[in-house]
Amino acid sequence: MRRKLAAGNWKMNGTGQALSELADLARAHPDPACDILICPPATLLHRAVQISADNAINVGAQDCHAEASGAHTGDISAEMILDAGARHVILGHSERRQDHGESDAAVCAKAQAALNVGLTAIICLGETLAQRDASATLDIIAGQLSGSVPDAVTGENLVIAYEPIWAIGSGRIPEPAQIGEVHGFLRARLKERFGADISDAVRLLYGGSVKPENAAEIFAVPDVDGALVGGASLKAAEFSPIIAALEASD
Numbered sequence: 001m002r003r004k005l006a007a008g009n010w011k012m013n014g015t016g017q018a019l020s021e022l023a024d025l026a027r028a029h030p031d032p033a034c035d036i037l038i039c040p041p042a043t044l045l046h047r048a049v050q051i052s053a054d055n056a057i058n059v060g061a062q063d064c065h066a067e068a069s070g071a072h073t074g075d076i077s078a079e080m081i082l083d084a085g086a087r088h089v090i091l092g093h094s095e096r097r098q099d100h101g102e103s104d105a106a107v108c109a110k111a112q113a114a115l116n117v118g119l120t121a122i123i124c125l126g127e128t129l130a131q132r133d134a135s136a137t138l139d140i141i142a143g144q145l146s147g148s149v150p151d152a153v154t155g156e157n158l159v160i161a162y163e164p165i166w167a168i169g170s171g172r173i174p175e176p177a178q179i180g181e182v183h184g185f186l187r188a189r190l191k192e193r194f195g196a197d198i199s200d201a202v203r204l205l206y207g208g209s210v211k212p213e214n215a216a217e218i219f220a221v222p223d224v225d226g227a228l229v230g231g232a233s234l235k236a237a238e239f240s241p242i243i244a245a246l247e248a249s250d
């Protein structure tokens with residue numbers, strides 16, 4: 001049985017002061033019925049891990065390099081993330097695909113590096129508004145899925161986040177049926193490629209303008225195992241009701 005996952009992506013937000021939100025979140029959810037993950041900027045990883053050592057909050061990174069080490073100024077490796085005490089890494093977020101020109105192949109290589117050291121890879125994919133309007137969503141998703149996910153997946157070490165680009169930070173979300181269509185498609189494609197045991201263990205998150213007000217509706221969609229939350233994960237008071245809605249979902 002998959003355990004639900006409420007994941008927060010802080011993006012390029014937060015200095016040391018923001019870590020008090022982690023402590024608040026931990027206090028609000030001492031024994032959660034789902035996994036809780038916060039992915040702060042790399043500068044806060046180590047401190048976030050220390051704060052979360054004795055509570056139910058997990059800590060993850062937002063990116064890693066595909067190489068294990070070497071002359072890559074400014075980058076961090078999967079092993080460094082592990083060494084900082086984190087166990088998850090977000091990869092292929094649309095902001096990285098866009099800002100840094102990351103291709104599916106690049107994301108796949110990073111995911112392979114993450115799996116090599118035992119991290120769980122949270123691979124993001126999603127269509128633009130133009131692609132949705134052109135009825136190309138499932139084709140785009142299929143291409144991103146096959147190109148970004150490495151063969152080494154064993155099930156629990158993979159999370160897929162479906163994040164329609166037009167829903168990120170926009171306040172707009174797809175219809176529940178549209179989310180369900182993509183998640184069902186992802187599950188079926190994973191099953192074709194990896195078999196039922198592995199595909200049943202992969203968690204599928206929805207991301208894009210998840211808020212306390214819409215969380216319950218999103219979590220009621222079949223094959224939605226949680227959320228990857230941006231803006232609303234920055235404040236414990238906003239993320240906490242989203243976590244509660246996930247805990248309350250079937």
Ligand SMILES: O=C(CO)COP(=O)(O)O
Nearest residue numbers: 009168169208209230231
């Ligand atoms: O990109 C996202 C999470 O990775 C979603 O961001 P928002 O929740 O701010 O729309």
